[in-house]
Amino acid sequence: MTAPENGDEAKPMRKIRSFVLRAGRMTEGQQRAMDDAWPKYGLNLCDGRIDPAEVFGREAPLVLEIGFGMGDSMIEMAKDQPEKNYIGIEVHTPGVGRLLNNATELGLENIRVYREDAIEVLADCIPDGSLDTLQLFFPDPWHKKRHHKRRIVQPAFAQSIRKKLKVGGVFHMATDWENYAEHMMEVMNAAEGYQNVAGDSQYSPQPEWRPVTKFQKRGERLGHGVWDLMFERIS
Numbered sequence: 001m002t003a004p005e006n007g008d009e010a011k012p013m014r015k016i017r018s019f020v021l022r023a024g025r026m027t028e029g030q031q032r033a034m035d036d037a038w039p040k041y042g043l044n045l046c047d048g049r050i051d052p053a054e055v056f057g058r059e060a061p062l063v064l065e066i067g068f069g070m071g072d073s074m075i076e077m078a079k080d081q082p083e084k085n086y087i088g089i090e091v092h093t094p095g096v097g098r099l100l101n102n103a104t105e106l107g108l109e110n111i112r113v114y115r116e117d118a119i120e121v122l123a124d125c126i127p128d129g130s131l132d133t134l135q136l137f138f139p140d141p142w143h144k145k146r147h148h149k150r151r152i153v154q155p156a157f158a159q160s161i162r163k164k165l166k167v168g169g170v171f172h173m174a175t176d177w178e179n180y181a182e183h184m185m186e187v188m189n190a191a192e193g194y195q196n197v198a199g200d201s202q203y204s205p206q207p208e209w210r211p212v213t214k215f216q217k218r219g220e221r222l223g224h225g226v227w228d229l230m231f232e233r234i235s
C-alpha cells in the first residue's frame with residue numbers, strides 16, 4: 001500500500017508497512033540454523049512464483065502463516081499435522097532462526113519459510129487459488145488510532161488473500177485486541193466473496209488444533225480476551 005507524504009504528490013510514494021523491524025539478537029543456535037538450514041527450508045522472494053508441489057515434493061493441503069513470530073506454534077501444527085504443507089512468512093530474523101532450528105531438530109519435511117514482507121510474498125510468489133488455509137495469528141494491533149492504517153487487515157488485503165485461497169479455503173485470524181477484532185469483523189463482513197464460517201458477525205471458538213501462541217499467552221497474562229475469526233472463500 002502506498003500514500004503520498006504530506007500530501008505532496010511530487011514526492012516519492014512511501015510504503016505503509018504492517019511492521020517495524022524489531023532489534024533482536026540471534027542466539028548462536030539461531031544463527032547456525034540460518035546458515036545451515038536455510039538451503040533446505042528457506043524460500044526467496046527473488047525466485048518469484050513457486051510451485052508448491054515442486055517445493056515440497058508432493059501434493060498436499062497448503063497452509064500459509066503470516067507473522068509466525070518465534071514460530072513455536074507453527075512448528076507444533078506442522079508436527080501434529082504431517083499431512084499438510086506449511087509455509088511461514090516472518091520479517092523478524094531471530095524468529096526465523098528459531099523456527100529453522102526447531103524444524104531441523106524435529107526433522108520436519110512439511111515446512112518452508114520466507115524472511116520477507118508478506119505483502120510482497122503474496123504478490124510475487126504464491127500462486128492464485130493455491131491455499132487451503134491462510135493463518136494470521138495475533139498480528140500487530142497498532143492500537144493508536146493514527147496507526148490504524150498500518151493494520152495488515154484492510155479491504156485490499158482481504159481481496160489479495162481471497163485470490164490466493166482455493167474456493168472453500170479459509171482465512172483464519174485471531175487477536176487479543178478487541179478493537180482489532182471488531183475491525184477485522186467489519187472489514188471481512190464487507191469483503192466480497194467470503195462467508196463467515198461461524199455465522200453472520202460471529203466469532204469462532206478457538207479450534208483445538210490451533211496452539212496457544214506466544215502473543216496469545218502474553219495477552220492472557222494482561223487479562224485480554226481472544227477472538228478467532230474464520231472466513232471461507234465462497235467465490
Ligand SMILES: C[S@@+](CC[C@H](N)C(=O)[O-])C[C@H]1O[C@@H](n2cnc3c(N)ncnc32)[C@H](O)[C@@H]1O
Pocket residue numbers: 018019066067068069070089090091092095116117118119137138139140141152213214215216
Ligand atoms: C504480534 S506478533 C505475533 C507473533 C505470533 N503470531 C504470535 O502469536 O506469537 C506479529 C508478528 O508479525 C510479523 N509481521 C508483521 N507484519 C508482517 C509482514 N507484513 N510480513 C511478515 N511478517 C510480519 C512481526 O514481525 C511479528 O513477529
